[in-house]
Amino acid sequence: MFITNSTTVREGTTDLEVPDPSSYTFQGQYAPFRAPVFYNPKMEFSRDLAVLVLRAFAPTRDYPLMICDPLAGVGARGVRYAKEVPSISKVVMGDLNSEALPVIRRNVSLNGVEPLVEVFERDANLLLTEYAEPGRRFDFIDLDPFGPPSPFLDSAVRALKNRGILAMTATDTAPLCGVHTKACLRKYGAIPLHSDFCHEAGLRIMIAAAVREAIKYDLAAEVLLSYSVDHYFRSYLRLTLGAKRADASAAMLGYITSCSACGWRASYALSAALPSSCERCGAAVMRGGPMWLGPLSSGQLIGQLLLHDMANIKTSVRIMKLLTTLLSENGLPPSYYVIDSVCSRLKRDVPSLEATLGALRAKGYASSPTHFHPKAIKTNAPISEIEDVVSML
Ligand SMILES: C[S@@+](CC[C@H](N)C(=O)[O-])C[C@H]1O[C@@H](n2cnc3c(N)ncnc32)[C@H](O)[C@@H]1O
Ligand SMILES: [Zn+2]
Known part of the structure; x- marks a missing residue:
């Protein structure tokens, strides 16, 4: 021993x-x-x-x-x-x-x-x-x-x-x-x-x-x-x-600016001039970085992993769940939106994640749940469209 x-x-x-x-x-x-x-x-x-x-x-x-x-x-x-x-x-x-x-x-x-x-x-x-x-x-x-x-x-x-x-x-x-x-x-x-x-x-x-x-x-x-x-x-x-x-x-590599007053976000190259106020509502924005602004995973590798023999892997169910979500959200722009926060700013009831994703997709936007947060979505829709969607649901 x-x-x-x-x-x-x-x-x-x-x-x-x-x-x-x-x-x-x-x-x-x-x-x-x-x-x-x-x-x-x-x-x-x-x-x-x-x-x-x-x-x-x-x-x-x-x-x-x-x-x-x-x-x-x-x-x-x-x-x-x-x-x-x-x-x-x-x-x-x-x-x-x-x-x-x-x-x-x-x-x-x-x-x-x-x-x-x-x-x-x-x-x-x-x-x-x-x-x-x-x-x-x-x-x-x-x-x-x-x-x-x-x-x-x-x-x-x-x-x-x-x-x-x-x-x-x-x-x-x-x-x-x-x-x-x-x-x-x-x-x-x-x-x-x-x-x-x-x-x-x-x-x-x-x-x-x-x-x-x-x-x-x-x-x-x-x-x-x-x-x-x-x-x-x-x-x-x-x-x-x-x-x-x-x-x-x-x-x-670059920066992300984020407005906590209205939910607007934007990404910038390292060399870009960063705004100090929100393009949408004029409030002061927070900036973060340098960050990696590229893809977080390779869809090809995730696909391979999903097909892998997971015999003897005790956490295989959780792994499959994570990989499936990672595949779904891969390639969408940086950042995600917590639907509760969007609705709280608008003083609206919170629609289901599925309904929000469905409505955004119906408008032609790519949208996915994200592994980062159980009540958040990733999408290429701007915040104004997300607000329209949750307001209609
Ligand atoms: C989080 S633990 C590693 C856990 C392990 N990788 C696992 O999966 O079980 C970090 C280890 O790093 C060791 N460690 C801390 N600083 C170190 C250093 N400068 N060089 C080598 N080992 C170090 C600690 O003694 C500790 O065992
Ligand atoms: Zn704003």
Whole structure:
């Protein structure tokens, strides 16, 4: 036994020795931060989806993948990738917490993946830099830190092969959603938007921070999959070498202005002059960014994932639901409208989401529910049309 109070859980087809939830509690609930080594069972969903993304990615390479999990905790991600993804040549795992190392090694041997895994007690930036030399780089790097991924982005970009995938999680949603503006400025170099659509704005700020690190090395970013669930944001970016392509990625960075008085929003390129007042009602507008203004996911990848064999994936029902919504909302313009807020401004009863979507579609607008909020829609209709529609229903 490597953790004083431990238990064994199964995720996918992987067995993991983890801290016993009943031994590390706060106010009667498991508190992962109280355990000597970090493991959060709620993130099984994120790990399941990552396994599926890797299984879809592996056949696109004609050689086995090199993977890095530099913030490994008990090793849940790295061990699962080694065990559950075919065609892996090596998984390099690291953690700064010396107590994590024997736990990771134990989980590696529990699953018989020793030949595929190397484990280091190392700062993540140092570990990634050791692999930044051409010939040693990774095909897939998973940044799953406490809080923001930003301290590790530069090293991760440098340690990634051409056309490799950078996956990142941010759990500091309060700064990204504009609850702590100064922290967002410090961590992401961006102004957050404390608005109705703050979750999408926050996710786009996180992606923009990674894109800015990539383009300085002439790496273009293609956003493959992004979502906001529970207490975190997650995104997968494919980075491809080429100055012209990187220029195109830079052109997808910009600002969003939002009027809380009337619900009007607009997107602007980084170089554009931003208005200080609303084009529609003249009230002062909030601005947020730099943000990624391009697509948040690839419809092709989502389609592939939806067809994937999800045997042994415990969270498959939730994954299917998320992917279906992501596919439906993909390609619609940035930001979403919470119908309750629109109706509250108009002092109207709130129509159903389905009726609102149906009426907008009947007027020729593309419209979809969004995974960001159960009572919100994404649409290419302007706010004036959304108001007309909810007023008629
Ligand atoms: C959120 S936990 C990782 C959870 C894990 N990826 C999983 O899915 O179960 C973050 C981990 O990063 C480690 N850590 C924090 N700062 C680090 C650094 N600078 N270098 C390496 N590891 C670090 C912590 O000890 C902790 O285990
Ligand atoms: Zn306005």
